Amino acid sequence: MNHKIRFVDPGKNYRMIRAEIDAAYKEVMEKGDLIMRGQLKRFEERLAAFVGTKFAIGLNSGYDALHISLIIAGVKAGDEVIVPAHTFLATASAVVNVGGKPVLVDVAGDYNIDVNRIEEKVTPRTKAIIPVHLNGRPADMERIMAIAEKYKLVVVEDACQSLGAKFQGKRVGSFGLTGCWSFYPFKILGGYGDGGAITTDDAAVARAASLLRYNGEDRDTGEYHYHGFTCLLDNLQAAFLDVKLAHLPEWIERRRAIAARYNAGLSCVPQVILPHFVDPRVEEVFQNYVIRTPFRDALFDYLAAAGVETLIHWRKPYYMHKELAMDGQRFPETEAISRGVISLPMNVEIADDEVDYVIQSIRSFFEGDER
Numbered sequence: 415m416n417h418k419i420r421f422v423d424p425g426k427n428y429r430m431i432r433a434e435i436d437a438a439y440k441e442v443m444e445k446g447d448l449i450m451r452g453q454l455k456r457f458e459e460r461l462a463a464f465v466g467t468k469f470a471i472g473l474n475s476g477y478d479a480l481h482i483s484l485i486i487a488g489v490k491a492g493d494e495v496i497v498p499a500h501t502f503l504a505t506a507s508a509v510v511n512v513g514g515k516p517v518l519v520d521v522a523g524d525y526n527i528d529v530n531r532i533e534e535k536v537t538p539r540t541k542a543i544i545p546v547h548l549n550g551r552p553a554d555m556e557r558i559m560a561i562a563e564k565y566k567l568v569v570v571e572d573a574c575q576s577l578g579a580k581f582q583g584k585r586v587g588s589f590g591l592t593g594c595w596s597f598y599p600f601k602i603l604g605g606y607g608d609g610g611a612i613t614t615d616d617a618a619v620a621r622a623a624s625l626l627r628y629n630g631e632d633r634d635t636g637e638y639h640y641h642g643f644t645c646l647l648d649n650l651q652a653a654f655l656d657v658k659l660a661h662l663p664e665w666i667e668r669r670r671a672i673a674a675r676y677n678a679g680l681s682c683v684p685q686v687i688l689p690h691f692v693d694p695r696v697e698e699v700f701q702n703y704v705i706r707t708p709f710r711d712a713l714f715d716y717l718a719a720a721g722v723e724t725l726i727h728w729r730k731p732y733y734m735h736k737e738l739a740m741d742g743q744r745f746p747e748t749e750a751i752s753r754g755v756i757s758l759p760m761n762v763e764i765a766d767d768e769v770d771y772v773i774q775s776i777r778s779f780f781e782g783d784e785r
């Protein structure tokens with residue numbers, strides 16, 4: 415369908431910063447800087463400064479950031495890693511692909527891991543925990559770090575949806591052994607293709623990640639230290655991401671303004687739960703604006719017919735996909751969420767009158783006779 419209002423509009427975003435992106439492209443092409451050059455280094459330095467860590471290592475994807483973090487954390491066959499039941503599959507796949515067992519914990523009403531249910535899942539085999547900061551909202555890092563300390567667990571933060579968000583004044587991605595980032599085009603800092611990174615304060619972790627991403631080789635000595643991978647952040651993408659990172663603070667403000675506009679425009683609709691969860695410790699960035707309603711499927715169709723593109727994260731929880739052969743446990747809150755959630759257009763390209771059109775369309779739907 416050709417939507418009037420798109421979920422994100424990368425072409426429109428490009429036109430907003432065209433001169434800077436074109437200049438970055440020209441610099442890379444003219445210099446022939448293709449693999450692991452100055453543009454990547456510069457972006458890594460700025461990303462680390464932004465997150466508030468000593469190091470950032472650019473990778474090919476958010477998945478790679480999780481996978482490499484778990485390798486460095488020493489997660490091996492038979493180890494258990496705690497992950498939320500409501501997240502993107504990649505969080506759990508990284509655990510499986512190092513031979514570990516993902517141990518799922520249900521989420522709370524704010525879509526993040528329910529910190530009151532973590533300790534009952536800790537066993538002598540538990541090695542790590544991966545809190546996910548979903549939709550741009552930080553998980554409760556105060557409780558999670560305390561639990562990790564008590565049971566000596568490694569914390570790997572899946573911060574793929576929360577670049578810029580803060581918990582108790584500190585940026586997410588700077589609490590754990592690593593913070594894992596994705597620059598997939600739909601993410602808050604999106605490239606023109608895949609991309610990712612790890613942030614860390616630990617020099618040994620940073621070195622291991624920079625060797626693992628490039629075939630395990632120390633390029634200065636020619637010595638191989640690992641059976642590694644080829645998963646560097648592409649130099650051209652790094653140049654583009656560096657341009658966009660400079661805009662991120664103003665773009666986060668814009669996202670917050672859009673969220674406030676949705677909140678104000680939809681608070682009169684009783685059939686809808688808005689993403690408005692009061693916690694003074696938390697500063698959100700609204701990667702997604704997710705509402706919940708028992709009329710979700712009809713609303714999705716109605717908005718599509720009105721030309722509004724929405725997404726559903728996710729219709730079926732990952733652990734219920736048969737071919738993945740997970741252990742058959744069920745998670746009531748995750749399943750209720752999967753039946754009720756719908757993500758509204760949220761991006762810095764959208765204009766206020768377009769946001770108002772989305773609001774008006776939702777109101778008309780609920781004012782109709784069918785409800």
Ligand SMILES: *Cc1c(COP(=O)(O)O)cnc(C)c1O
Pocket residue numbers: 474475476477478501502504505546572574575595596597598608609610
């Ligand atoms: C996007 C995302 C990932 C994976 O990122 P890719 O770059 O697509 O590999 C992992 N976890 C969460 C929560 C994400 O949203």
